[in-house]
Every structure is written in structure tokens, then in C-alpha cells.
Amino acid sequence: MKPVIMISLLFACLICHAQVNNELNLMPVPAGIKSNGQHFFITQQFHVAITGKPNKRLYSEASRFIRRMGEKTGLFLDRQGFVTPSDNDLNAPLLINVNHEARLVLNEDESYYIEVGNMQVKVNAATDLGAIHALETLMQLVTADSNGYYFPGVIINDKPRFVWRGLLLDVALHFMPMDVIKRTLDGMCAVKLNVLHLHLCNDQGFRVESKTFPDLQRKASDGKYFTQENIRELVAYADQRGIRIVPEFVVPAHTTAVLTAYPQLASVKKPYTLQHYFGVFDPVLDPTDPKVYVFLDRLFTEMASLFPDQYFHIGGDENTGRDWDSTPRIRAYMKAKGIKTYMDLQTEFNKKLLPILKKNNKTMIGWDEILQPGVPKDVVIQSWRGKEAFYQSVRQGHAAILSNGYYIDLIQPTDVHYLNDPLPADTILTSEQVKLVLGGEATMWSEHVTPETVDSRVWPRTAAIAERLWSPRQVNDVTDMYRRLDIISRHLETIGLTHLSFRPPLLRRLANSYDTKALEILVDVIEPLKMYERNQGDTMYTVFSPYTKLADAATPDQPLPRSFGKLVSSYLQNQTPEMELAIAKQLLVWKNNHQQLLLIAEHSPILKEALPLSENLSLIAAAGLEAIEYIRQKNKANVYWLRERLLLIEKAKQQSGRCELQVVNPVEQLLRAAAVAEDTIEGKLAIN
């Protein structure tokens, strides 16, 4: 097992290197930053003073900052308690000045200025929101050497590129309890996201207590919902972090839960039960029934009173239209009104919701399906199906939020999301249209996550999306993003996120033992199936399915396959003995791992689905070792050798346990580099 340790030390050193060199590890990268050669030591006397027009939100966040500083440095600070209005000493080690109290609304000033000097750290901000961002930047700036902790001397002038920097958390498909939401808000604050979009109902459940329609939680939540007190607590918690909560109540489709409680509102009149599978289903509200609007008026008015934000999301996505089509009453209504398509009918439905939201001083948002002729211009469009809908929205004069490209539930690598710029340099939008682009939202749909695993799908990738939405367009170096992502990932863990720590217990459970080493080695190089592949074939998941299996321990965009791929690329360009050794050692670990995993699986049948992956890993690693030997000896393997081994490569691309191996491509590169190519003369001669 020695080689794996050596190779991970090698990788660890690459990370250390950056720290030693005092490169800054901020994420998101500030709009403007320069070094001033100063150095501020963090000592036991460290404390915070605030001048200007501070408010409760800032005092509270400053107190949390002090607590975190103690936890990070281990210092028993002299002034550990709460920062209060009496803390206004102009010579305080950290002096914050704010000009006015923020309103937690779109377009509020979030800019800030930090100057780290030898004697004092100064923060200036227009509002407490800016000051809170500054505190998070300072937490990320804390650096250490053998003399202790310090802030490196920098001057930072920072402000966000987009005003809407969101994360959608779906608490409907799988419910997420209070502590998950709270730690998610902490993580969002750390990377300067400012909108938590809560997807609160769907076919699988209605997740907010309604006092007007209590059957929603009684009959249509499986007992899993937020009380109104819970919601008020979350809104207050988010406000404290400078984060708006935008609620989504999806209509007219995805309403099986609503119809389970109130079947009289359905297009097809029949009893409904909660949907426990995931997908797109036909149940839909009856847009021809005035009672539906009375219901929605009362429900939305009640819900609007719980969520102070100006925006109210009505969903609007994935209406199959089938239940409308199969209902003569509805077809007759359409005919009578001259409504041609189901989308037109939905637009009519949406228009009837507008006065309800207006009355409650809310602005409507919906998914891009609602962008139909006749939709009023003050409706905000959230694009999920593609960039085209996004461009259309702003061309038609709607404010727009981009989610297409930020679907973190689809297990894509971070760089895909990171390079997905709402407004690339070559944007085809006019400057007027550009103004309508509010920003973007990462979307965490919860079909395949539980409170145990959700963090590992949200973080750290969402930090890179946060950078895309905050930092200047020019900040787009993928290599540097990944370097910082590894560091921010640990930083996020210190505030209670579990995207790293969830795994060892899951592996102990899977292995039915403390001895999880072989399983760790495998899980480090597999990922769950991407896009919508996981919930297919013979594996149909429900709300109750076990999410404690191999695919749940596996996480997106793992560091090891990424760094191994890089190592192989470098090696194939420029073969050094060090790289050769590092690759060979890694391959040897993988080759030998299967025997160890077999031992574990013998008493843990849940791991049977891991064995094909493990065996394939072992086989391609063995082939890779042969390849390295050919390359080292500057021999070329013959075409037959290659053909046979490429069969292993093909086999290794097959999924098992809804997971796939992530290191097949670099091994294939090694094999091809080691052998005579079939399309060369030498290759052709060899075959003929």
C-alpha cells in the first residue's frame, strides 16, 4: 500500500507548494487585488471594531467571524464574545466602516474594500452586505507559517459581476432538514452567493406547513415538511448571512402532492397519491376551474407572507399536457376561448396568477417554459433547457437567470460549469439586453441525494460557479481554479459542510468494517453515472430507495483521476523517470487492489456491484504497467497486443452499481502510446 501513500503525498505537496509560495487562495477571486508588502500578525489581542452605520446583521456576523478566527488559530482571544456597538475603537486590529444599512434586495450595493497593513486591517463597505463579504474574504486570507497566523498585506477592491448569484436546493423530491439548509447557507455565504432558491413542492411532497390548507402537510408530505416557524427561522438565518430566500411553488404540473391533498383541483378528477418515483408525470391543475385560482390565491398569499423576498417562483416546467388533452371539458374550454396549444393554455393560467402575486407585491419568476407569447415583461425567466431560451428571454425584454450549464445534480466536472459564462466576451446580446441578465443559479435537484450525501453534490463545485457569477469574466483559468478549489473545499468543511466527511462512515457501512482502504482506493477513481443515466434500466429509484451504496459514496469530479490524467499527459509529452515511477506506482496500487476488495466484499454483499469496476481497474492497470515498460524500453508493442488490451479498455468503460471508472482514458492513452498504431505503415505491415 506504500505507493498510494507516496503518490498522494506527491499530490499533497503540489498543494502545499502553492501555500508556501503565498499565492492567494481566494474563491471567488476579487475584482481587484494587489499586494502591498505588509503583514498583519493575528494575536490574542485580535478584535473587531465597527464604525459608521452598522446594524444587527453585521454585529452578529462580526461575532461569528471572531469565533471562527478562534477556531482556526486556536487562540483564546481576549475578546472572544460578541461584537457590540461599544466596539468602536478606531485603533482596533480590524476596523470596519459601513456607510448604510443594506436592504436585502436585488441591486443592493455589495462592494467592499480591504486594506491589510502591518498595524491594522481596514474594511470599508457601502453596506453591511459588503462588510460581510469582506469578512469572508478575510477568513480565506488567513495564512500561517512557523511564526503564527497572519493576513498577507493586500489591498482589495471588490464587487460582484452579477447581482443574482443563486443556488437552487430542491427539498421536495428528497426532503432536506433544517440543519442541511443552514449549513448550505453558511457555505453560500463563504463563497458570496446571495440567493437560496428553495424548491418547496413537487409530485413527491409539499414541504411547507399551510394553515389555510393543512391537508397539504397532513396528506401530502409523508410527514416531512417545514413548519411556518421553521420557515421564519430559515429566512432569518439566511438574512443574517446576507442571503435572500426565493421560494418556488411549482404549478400547474408537478403537482401530484397538491392533488393528493386536494384532488378536486385536478384536471382528471380521481384520487391521487404521492408519487414516490421520479420523473415527469401527467397530473396537473385544472386551468378551467375558478376554484383552482381561489385555492392558489389563498395558498400563494399565505406563502408570500412567509417569504419576505420580492421574487416568487411559480415553476411552470414540464407540463406534459396529456391530462389536459384527455379531458373533454378542458378541450372544450380551449376551443371556446380560441386557445390553440397547451402552452397557450398554460400562459393563460400564468396570467391569472399574476394579479395574485402583484397583490402580494411579488415579482413572478418561472422556468423557461413559461416564456410564451403574451407573457408580461415583468416576469423573470429562469433558463434551464438551453442558452437559446436565455437569449430569447432578454431579447423579449425579460430579466433572466441562467441555470442551464449549472445543473450540479448531473455530476459533471467543475470546469464545465466554471466556463459556462452567462455573458461570454463574444456575447451576441446588445448592451441593453445585457442589462437584463441578472445572473445565474446552480441547481441541486434531489432525486438522488439524501441529507447524508447532498453536500457532496453541491460542494465544492458550487464554489466555482459562485466565482463565475462574482468574479470578472477574465478570471477563467481552469488550472488555477482547480488549485484553489481543493483549498476552498477544506475551508468549506470547517464551517460544517460534510462533502468530504460523509464518505468514511458510508464506506465503513458498505465494508461492514473499519478496514475500508481497498474500497477507498476504488471510490477515489469512480464517479456516479452522469446526466440522467443513473435512474434508468433496471434500477428505478424511489423516495425510499437506499442511497447508501457505491454510487452514493462516489462523488463528482474527483481529484485523483484529474491529477492522474494530467500526469499521464505530461509524461507522454516529456518522459521523465520521476513521472514514470509515479504512474507505475499508482498503476500497481490499482492492479493489486482488487484482491483486497474481494476480501472485504466476501462479508459485505452490498459491495458485489463494486467488483466488476474493481476487476476492470485491476486489469487496465496491469495493461498500463505493460505499456509503461514498453515506453521505458523505447520498444513498441505490436498491434495484436494493443487490440487485446483495448478490449479491456472497452470493458472498463461499462458501468456497474450506477458508477463508472474515471481513469480509463489516460490508461488508454498510455496503451496507444506504447504500441504501433494500426494506421501507420508499421502497423499495417504487422497486421498483414
Add this chain to the structure above:
Amino acid sequence: MKPVIMISLLFACLICHAQVNNELNLMPVPAGIKSNGQHFFITQQFHVAITGKPNKRLYSEASRFIRRMGEKTGLFLDRQGFVTPSDNDLNAPLLINVNHEARLVLNEDESYYIEVGNMQVKVNAATDLGAIHALETLMQLVTADSNGYYFPGVIINDKPRFVWRGLLLDVALHFMPMDVIKRTLDGMCAVKLNVLHLHLCNDQGFRVESKTFPDLQRKASDGKYFTQENIRELVAYADQRGIRIVPEFVVPAHTTAVLTAYPQLASVKKPYTLQHYFGVFDPVLDPTDPKVYVFLDRLFTEMASLFPDQYFHIGGDENTGRDWDSTPRIRAYMKAKGIKTYMDLQTEFNKKLLPILKKNNKTMIGWDEILQPGVPKDVVIQSWRGKEAFYQSVRQGHAAILSNGYYIDLIQPTDVHYLNDPLPADTILTSEQVKLVLGGEATMWSEHVTPETVDSRVWPRTAAIAERLWSPRQVNDVTDMYRRLDIISRHLETIGLTHLSFRPPLLRRLANSYDTKALEILVDVIEPLKMYERNQGDTMYTVFSPYTKLADAATPDQPLPRSFGKLVSSYLQNQTPEMELAIAKQLLVWKNNHQQLLLIAEHSPILKEALPLSENLSLIAAAGLEAIEYIRQKNKANVYWLRERLLLIEKAKQQSGRCELQVVNPVEQLLRAAAVAEDTIEGKLAIN
């Protein structure tokens, strides 16, 4: 780093061995269990039916059981959803019958019967409480081999030895949020504890919302308290697990929080502020002031309505009497009433509380300080200061609960608690007195724990206390307890407890890196200072101090020092080359570890306090290696060699970072075995 892996595999194999042999790993051990040679395979068709008089509590727990079974086995069970009254098929794979619905009160029947047959598993229980215990036993019974998961064929007849099997969780000194309480209840249910004693206020805060006296939470909680809705939710959650919640509101001392909100109730009239240090303080209610009793009447009546349990704990401990002594008004009152001592005054105070509790149909409990002449017999005494108070209580006719010996906050090894029997075989109590012994309570005082670390102080040791209170007295084999404790520890982790998983993130934070190996090696052999040593000397902790340091990562009763100690003992009795090699490899790991840790600490000043421990570990390990060599060569080291190395041993016993090394004694044994003893003739000759 190879040796440490090998040695941990060696230890892991010892654990596997037990599983392979199909020894049962139940904790607590049932009162009666025998094998019947049957074997029940758990397949996709596994489901539960319930007959008799089931209730909501049982249906809900049975549904949770089904969900856990899916999570453990990875099976997509055909009937994954909820167990309902329609599930009453007499041929169901698991058939539960209950005779009547339990009342959640002391002395309710908790017995159960399990019969695992080839075709069916049958559970019979008088009440749903018994059935819930049976489900937890079944979860622990699940076994696996290469054919799949199964229940081994057993017949179990089980019932508890004591009716009061509790855990005190202190949410006053450090507040513990909802999710900590809930997962604690889950853990308690898994090991058949049935009372959660919540210590809800102290000098550091009052932790329950009062609508009668809202300044309690407004001014005296630092914002950390349970709303009344929270309390109702916790009570319901506990009820669901068959667990009673007993609230404690401590009076008349430990009331700085109450007096911060309502200083007019104090003996010494002055403004109070929340106490942020820990200890015993003078602020105390004024027992001479009728307003105090009016206040307590209204407060206790409000609190009594929130907690349905019959028992209500009024604390009563650690009254210094100083504020009574220094107040002429109170001294005059005592003189006038002929009250001689402060304890008598407190007894008078307690007597005035009794009608308040009686009116609310509550039985009073208090700490053993309240056992004074004249205390009515229906008051229950909880003994913390020693066994004598416990015996006195029952001799004087009080029902009694033992906590002395179960103070899990004091970081003592598990066996100390495990062997602390409330009624040992040679008990001096009469059979009438024995009837008054209700049981015991583990006590988790929270001076030095946070939500992040608390589980690691509670678990797994509390499982052994649970066994002491549930299983027959004769179940007291420490070796077998430890064998099962390692397994139950993993089992507890699967239900969400974090006593194992909290550590890696804490180490990553401490190391400021993913590379924590050297730190792990150290932390595996250190423990926080025991008893009341941690909060002394130059390290005075407050509520705000960082609990993210070495002593927080260290945990009580670590497995490695225990198994290393055993290995050394065995070796010194019977020296085999295998043992010699295992010891030497372990010593080599420790010897070499310090250099690695130095590298980490270079960029992590918070780790400086770890270095003396690490260096000492390295030095004594080197000495141990020399000793092994002497022993191996059957040479004796001379007295000077021993004297010099014993100096290292002495040094290695010193604390650093509020931690101490746990492997010093076995190494010392090796050294002494390797050398000539000074008190032998050979030794004396050598010196003279």
C-alpha cells in the same frame, strides 16, 4: 508507513474473526438468548406485518426499520414505503404481535420475544416499547456472508434489569441544537436507553423559550435556546423512539442566567450577566422572598406543560451558600425561623417547590445535595457525588438513580463505567431497599464539548452503560464488552452519530491540509486530560473558547492504546516472534512519526502544542525498540540504561495541549522487562 497499516489490519482481523465465527454482537446482551440452528435470508421480498394492538409509534418505527434494512443491505425492497394497518399478513417475513399500547411511563412493560426461523421471524411483545426494542435487536442481528444478508437463528427472551436507563445531556453550558438531540435519541433507542434527561439551564444560559418570562431567552441565552415548538418536536421525536424526556431546571444555585434576566430574584441584589466561564458560582435565588416562589410557580407550571413526563428535575446541586451568608436579610430570616444551616434553608426552599410540582402532577427529582432531613419520601434522588449518598437515599426510603460512576464527560475508560453496578452481587441493601433503585444515568456535562465533538464523548461508551443498566448483572466480561463495543460503535455511526466521522475534518483543519496521516497516528494514542484536569492552570475555557484543538480531536478510551497494551502484556508473558514483530513495527511507526508531524506543524501553528507529545512518543518508542532488542537477544540492559530511559518515560507522562499519551505504561513495562531491576542483586551490584 507500511507497519501501521499492517498492524491495523492485524487488529481489524481480530474484529473480522468474531464476525466470521458468527458470534453475536448484541449490545446490550439480552437477558436470554439461545441458538436454534435456523437461518433467515433477507431478500427483496422482506417486509413487516403487525398484529394485535399496534399503535402509531410502532408503525412508524417499523417503517424506519424497513428503511434502515434497505440502507444496510442495499436491497431495493419491494415494499419500501410505510408499514400500515393493512400490513397484517400472518405469513409476512417479519411478523410482530403486540398485546397493548404502551404508556410512556416508568415501569411500563418493555419485554420482548424474538424467534428467528428459516421461513419467518416472529416478534412478540406486551407493548410497542418491547417491539421497538426487538426491532433494534434485529438490526444488530443482521449478519452477512457471501450468500447475502441474514438473521442467524436465535430465540431471544429479553427484558430490562432497571426501569430507568438514562442519559443526561447538558444543553446549558454549551447549547446543543435540534439535530444533536435527535441523533442522540436515535443512538439511545439503538442501545435501549429510555430516559433523556435534558439539563436546560445553568449559569451560562436558559435554553427554553418562556412565554411567561420572555427575558429568560431574550437576555439570558446568547440567542441559543429551544422554542416551545422545538421542545414539542423533541418530545414527540423521543416518544416515537420510546424515550421519556425529563427536564431539569436547576435551582436555587447555578442560576446566573435566571438572575441575568430577573435580578430582583437574587439573594444579592445587583445586576447579573451571563457567566461565560465554567465552575461553581455564588449567585443564588433568594429563598426568603415570596416573589421567588411566585416566579417559580409560574415558570415551572409553564415548563411542566411542555414536558409530559411525570418527573421534573429541580437540580439543587452546588450551592456555595456564600451569597446567603453575606446577606444580612437572609441571615436574619434563618435566625428568626430557627434554620441552622444553608442546607436546611435549601431544604425549606425545596419544600416550597413541592406543592408547585404536585399541582402540575409532577414528581420531584434532585441531585443528592437535596437529600436532607425533612425531605419528603416521594422525592427521587439522583446521586452524583458517590455511592454513599445513593445508599442513604434508598435507606431513607427515596427512589434513587445512580449517576456516580457514569460521568462520561470525565474521559474515563469504558470499563470503569461498565463495572459500576448500581446493585452489585454483594450489595449491602435489603430487598426492600433494592426495589427503590430505579436505575442509572450517564451524564454528559457540556463544559468542554460542542455540537461538533459531543458525540465522541457520549459514544460508544454510553452503549456499555446502557448494557450495565439493561443486561443481567452476570454480563460483565470486559474483554467481550470491548469486542462488541467496536462493532456497536460502527452500528451507531450508521444511524447518524458522528463520534467517528467528526475527527478527519477536525484533523484536516488542524493540519491545514489533506495530509493528516502523522497527526492521525499521534491522535490515536493520546486522550484529553481526564476528570476535572482539562480546565485548569493557564487554560481557562469559556463558552466562546475554540474547541477545535488537539484535545478536541482526541477521544476517550481509544482502541489502539488498549490493544497495544494487551499485546505488550501477552508478549511479556509469552514471547512469540509474531508479537515481537507487531510491537516493533508499531514502535517504529511512532518513532518515525515525529519528523512527519514537524513538517505539518511548520505551517499550522495551532499544532505546536502537539509537538511535545509527538516528540515524547518518538523518544519512548525508540527506547521501546531498544528494549525489544534486549528481550529478543535474551540480554538484560543495565541499570543505567534503564534509569536514563525511565526519565523519558516520566517526561512522556506530562500533558501538552490538555492531552496525555496513552501508551507510556506498556512501553515502560517493556523497558523494565528488558533491564536488570535495581532491587535485584545483579542490579545492586551494577550500581555499586
